[in-house]
Amino acid sequence: MRIKALFCALFCPLALVTTPVPAQSFDSDAPLSAPGWLSDTITRPHANIATTAAPQTITVMPLGQVRLDAVGILPFSTTGLPPDLWADSPPETLARLMLSQPAEGLPAMLGFTQQLALAELDPPRDAGTDAALFIARLDLLLARGALAPARALMERAGPADPRIFRRWFDVSLLTGQADRACAAMRASPDIAPTFPARIFCLARSGDWPAAALSLGTGEALGYITPDEADLIARFLDPELFEGDPLPPLPAEMTPLHYQMLISLGERPPSTALPLAFAHADLSNLAGWRAQLDAAERLMRAGAIAPEEWLAIYTARVPAASGGVWDRVAALQAFDAALLAGDPAAITRRLPDVWAAMRQAGLEVPFATLYADRLLRMPLTGEAAILARRVGLLSPLYEAVAQAAVAQDGPEQRLFAIARGEDPGAAPAGSATAAVAVATAFADTTPPERFTRLLNLGRTGEALLRAARTLGNGGGDMDDMADALRLFRALGLEDTARRAALQIMILERG
Numbered sequence: 001m002r003i004k005a006l007f008c009a010l011f012c013p014l015a016l017v018t019t020p021v022p023a024q025s026f027d028s029d030a031p032l033s034a035p036g037w038l039s040d041t042i043t044r045p046h047a048n049i050a051t052t053a054a055p056q057t058i059t060v061m062p063l064g065q066v067r068l069d070a071v072g073i074l075p076f077s078t079t080g081l082p083p084d085l086w087a088d089s090p091p092e093t094l095a096r097l098m099l100s101q102p103a104e105g106l107p108a109m110l111g112f113t114q115q116l117a118l119a120e121l122d123p124p125r126d127a128g129t130d131a132a133l134f135i136a137r138l139d140l141l142l143a144r145g146a147l148a149p150a151r152a153l154m155e156r157a158g159p160a161d162p163r164i165f166r167r168w169f170d171v172s173l174l175t176g177q178a179d180r181a182c183a184a185m186r187a188s189p190d191i192a193p194t195f196p197a198r199i200f201c202l203a204r205s206g207d208w209p210a211a212a213l214s215l216g217t218g219e220a221l222g223y224i225t226p227d228e229a230d231l232i233a234r235f236l237d238p239e240l241f242e243g244d245p246l247p248p249l250p251a252e253m254t255p256l257h258y259q260m261l262i263s264l265g266e267r268p269p270s271t272a273l274p275l276a277f278a279h280a281d282l283s284n285l286a287g288w289r290a291q292l293d294a295a296e297r298l299m300r301a302g303a304i305a306p307e308e309w310l311a312i313y314t315a316r317v318p319a320a321s322g323g324v325w326d327r328v329a330a331l332q333a334f335d336a337a338l339l340a341g342d343p344a345a346i347t348r349r350l351p352d353v354w355a356a357m358r359q360a361g362l363e364v365p366f367a368t369l370y371a372d373r374l375l376r377m378p379l380t381g382e383a384a385i386l387a388r389r390v391g392l393l394s395p396l397y398e399a400v401a402q403a404a405v406a407q408d409g410p411e412q413r414l415f416a417i418a419r420g421e422d423p424g425a426a427p428a429g430s431a432t433a434a435v436a437v438a439t440a441f442a443d444t445t446p447p448e449r450f451t452r453l454l455n456l457g458r459t460g461e462a463l464l465r466a467a468r469t470l471g472n473g474g475g476d477m478d479d480m481a482d483a484l485r486l487f488r489a490l491g492l493e494d495t496a497r498r499a500a501l502q503i504m505i506l507e508r509g
Contacts, residue, residue: 039256041197042162068131071157072120086124087457095136097464102471107364108499110302145275145303173255235260306365327356347383367393432477437500440484447482
């Protein structure tokens, strides 16, 4: 039976006598709101809505209940962070600081704040049961498109909480696991799906009549907007609308809308959508150009591994020129020269590929992939200096500084920073960032502006504030110097050195 006919047979009379009920919204994430692009998948209100304005004095929890704020996938043995890092900071303050971190910026800070989001740490002492910090950690990862670690964190916690399930469902949609998401929804009695989510999953399971019935019911009761009903109807039976123009794209695209449009062969470009949607363009179905754009965006945010980005960059031979195609061609030519072990070819190719990587903001992933092999090549002159610059942006930065002899003043200062030594005063006329780094490495005592927080047991809060200051690689000189000093004073030397080297070499500020 044609679905449109089924709609009318079941619901046309009903629509004449039914008064639409306004669609309800159950957003319990306020005042820390969820990402606006999440799909509306859960109908029941979450369990953490306040029932009184009186301050809480006692928190009662059943024995054995998981405290979400304590859930992490990186143990102390991996991070080296003290378990009481959050200690006496207000959970809402930590959550807001977590969400205020930039989605792109200095790679050292992106890596550090992602580590904080994934770390297994004791909850703040004043944490209740609303798990505000845990949800903020998840939303930081989602804002950066770091879907794999976000999914691992959610699966460690268990997606029983509706707020977690909502995010897990969307991550599953964006990473090609829609059937798994729908199976989990069906198997979770505590999860009541909205009409659009229910219809989508019924259709995925092949139960078209039930999907059509749900669409008619939801539309008649006012739980599905006319535009959304039009999209769902096309998703259920696209042949009925063949030749008709597509309805306008949703003002705020959700993964559920996105998946329906993809199934209709109308994949919207992800470049104008939040980073999380770029994962859908990593598959071969999206086309190589879309894959390249998505891989670059996600790599700049630290959301995928450098190896995944490289695999897409080297998948084919570019058949066009300009923009991303020139970057791909430059990297492939350099990669071939390095594989051949040809110093002359490497010397020719290195400046071009480095310029291409700087244009795309991908210097650090490039260094991570190639520094080790590049530094073993017998290069001389400018090529050797550039190879050492690449090495200083890689995990081998300290070994580079220990093994090489600095050729000029700037390189000498970079080597001192890589070794954790005082680089000396920045030359007159130096950029603000250079002065800030020189100041930070001349003094390792905790900066006064953070001392009060440290004395109050709010170390994690201080680190989040410092990370936000350094996040974009530029800013006020004193603020940057104090932020770097804090990392060094707390023993986070590797983070401080990487950040300082990236500030100096990348010159993003």
